[in-house]
Amino acid sequence: MKNTIGKTPGLGVILVGGRRDSQSFVRIKMKACMKVGIVPFTVELPEDCSEAELFDAVSSFNENPLIHGVIVQLPLPKAQHLDEEKIISYVSPEKDVDGFHPTNVGNLAMQGREPSFIPCASKSCIELLLRNDVEIKGKNVVVVGRSKLVGLPTSLLMQRHHATVTTVHAFTGNPKQVTRGADILVSDIGVPNMIRGHWLNPGVIVVDMGANSVEDTDSLKGQRLIGDVCYDAAIVKASAITPVPGGVGPITISMLLSNTLDAAKRTYRHT
């Protein structure tokens, strides 16, 4: 793109407050941008910033022609005066590279429509399956969890790919019974090792979207990352499984870059 039309995609990232994990995610995203030649723009606001200040930051990125993708790092501080849903709705749908704007979610849900962007974690999950020649159409897919960032859009995307989708959540009566019917199981729970061997159908394909930090006295940092699925138990039953760390996580970052590139291409009508 740089060589042919002399333009460079730009990603605007807004960070509010001092959460260490959020700061680290933002750093990872910026580094990844620079590695592939996307220009990262960031603005950091204090935890006690006003809603108006945050809206202004989003506005300035929405209107900046050098910025093609805009993301607000989630979660926002749990402050009464910052309404996460309102702020997400304020990101221009055409720059919403996270894919969380309700118009994009609606377009993702509806056959015959195209969302401007598919949420990165869900896109990562499907890319992983497609590139490994896993058939999705007609398969029983069980998505455990329905968060707006991961579980919900993944259910919608799997349905778009013509899977028969069941979404399991906290109120599901007998989750094990449902997961045992899965050809493909996607977990978005946030509870380490919750899914055990007897939850799984032999031959199932497991995509573990969990990334749970647990104590580990053997590690220099005193902690390590594990998934929602008990890997040791699942590996003997599953025909394929993504590890944590190293599975969908890194691909998710790539999908953010890919969405940003798509946004820039659309702006310049570059193919």
Add this chain to the structure above:
Amino acid sequence: MKNTIGKTPGLGVILVGGRRDSQSFVRIKMKACMKVGIVPFTVELPEDCSEAELFDAVSSFNENPLIHGVIVQLPLPKAQHLDEEKIISYVSPEKDVDGFHPTNVGNLAMQGREPSFIPCASKSCIELLLRNDVEIKGKNVVVVGRSKLVGLPTSLLMQRHHATVTTVHAFTGNPKQVTRGADILVSDIGVPNMIRGHWLNPGVIVVDMGANSVEDTDSLKGQRLIGDVCYDAAIVKASAITPVPGGVGPITISMLLSNTLDAAKRTYRHT
């Protein structure tokens, strides 16, 4: 509303082309409006109207302060130049009493957000269950069909009510096996009597959203309406079932009126 603040809700209906069933649906909606004191506005465009003319009609209703709800009667004629999705997106989300605008569908899909309107057929289905004290939370709900008018929003709405939802469609490998796991079965297929007794779990609650016109030489009109579910076979297995005609159909019209009233109340901040 009329008595307290001197205002009357208005519903704007746009009909394109001469489909007899569409004309009849529009007449039913207008009559229902008049019965409850909602003022119906209609505009009829010829099948060969331009897209610009149709946009103008939607615009004029969007901007008319006497009209609080705007619907475009679907399906539009299958003309190349009329893009149904584009036209639905053009209805103001705040007047979209059909609930088909992608922003409203996205807000329906996401927990923690409120769509301005829930699609009438889906709302009818849930009202019917709630008013009959059917527990939805934690139940296995199978929705057969995923049309944007009925199946898709019903799946999303059932999930909002914390059911464990599975959506069955044309690519589902073994639909009977899935439907036999249902505590509540909702059908949106459009094939008369497709769901037979052996598709059903004993005690299941059946909501038949189908309305299929079949030949009937005994009838004066030469045809009659039947559902997707074989009623005679289902009635001996189900603990409750909605008949066709007379089940969800009439309630769907009421939900349209209810959405229109809600829209007017919001406009005038009337409670």
